[in-house]
Amino acid sequence: MVVLNKIYTKTGDAGETALGNGARVAKHALRVNAYGTVDEANATVGLARLHAESALDEALSRIQNDLFDLGADLCRPDMEKDADAEYPPLRMSEAQVSRIETEIDHYNADLQPLKSFILPGGTALAAHLHLCRTVTRRAERLTVELATMETVNEHAVKYLNRLSDYFFVIGRTANENGTNDVLWVPGANR
Numbered sequence: 001m002v003v004l005n006k007i008y009t010k011t012g013d014a015g016e017t018a019l020g021n022g023a024r025v026a027k028h029a030l031r032v033n034a035y036g037t038v039d040e041a042n043a044t045v046g047l048a049r050l051h052a053e054s055a056l057d058e059a060l061s062r063i064q065n066d067l068f069d070l071g072a073d074l075c076r077p078d079m080e081k082d083a084d085a086e087y088p089p090l091r092m093s094e095a096q097v098s099r100i101e102t103e104i105d106h107y108n109a110d111l112q113p114l115k116s117f118i119l120p121g122g123t124a125l126a127a128h129l130h131l132c133r134t135v136t137r138r139a140e141r142l143t144v145e146l147a148t149m150e151t152v153n154e155h156a157v158k159y160l161n162r163l164s165d166y167f168f169v170i171g172r173t174a175n176e177n178g179t180n181d182v183l184w185v186p187g188a189n190r
Contacts, residue, residue: 012027015027019031019076020072020089021077021081023077031146032075034139035070035075038071038074038160039067040138041067041136041139042064042067044132045132047131048125048131049061056125056173056174063163066092066159069092070159070160072090074143074156076090080151091156093155094155097162104162104166104169110173111169111172112178119184122175122180122182123180125171126171126175130167132167133167133171140160140161140164143157143160
């Protein structure tokens with residue numbers, strides 16, 4: 001269990017931070033940007049939850065917990081050393097990816113196919129979910145970039161990819177199952 005009894009440590013005053021394995025890196029390191037953006041996504045989910053009813057609020061609560069798991073995964077490099085670690089690091093799993101896929105399928109079943117791109121908006125909940133989607137996409141891009149340079153858990157990348165789709169689908173659900181989606185009209189303001 002994590003114990004935080006002193007919030008400021010002054011150890012980051014020189015522009016470095018500690019990863020989950022204790023290594024010190026620059027605060028602008030790509031790995032830190034990736035898990036920092038996951039944290040931003042988590043904060044946007046917290047805002048969306050302010051507008052969600054109980055069933056969706058519970059689902060978003062699970063997502064927030066998963067996003068903390070994902071941050072813990074990304075802040076711990078050296079996956080090849082996992083078996084030798086004194087405390088095995090938390091890694092995203094195929095089960096978490098599968099659960100998101102199942103939830104996407106559940107919510108998408110009641111939606112009509114799109115015949116146009118949609119603009120972020122509609123209800124307050126839908127607008128917040130679109131923000132969740134875009135921040136999650138940014139986290140995914142950073143994580144994919146990180147994976148070109150260092151080992152990254154494949155389930156972390158898959159989870160982020162599915163999660164942005166999840167936010168898109170439940171954003172449409174929040175717009176009365178897509179009937180109040182704001183449709184893009186190409187060239188409407190020329």
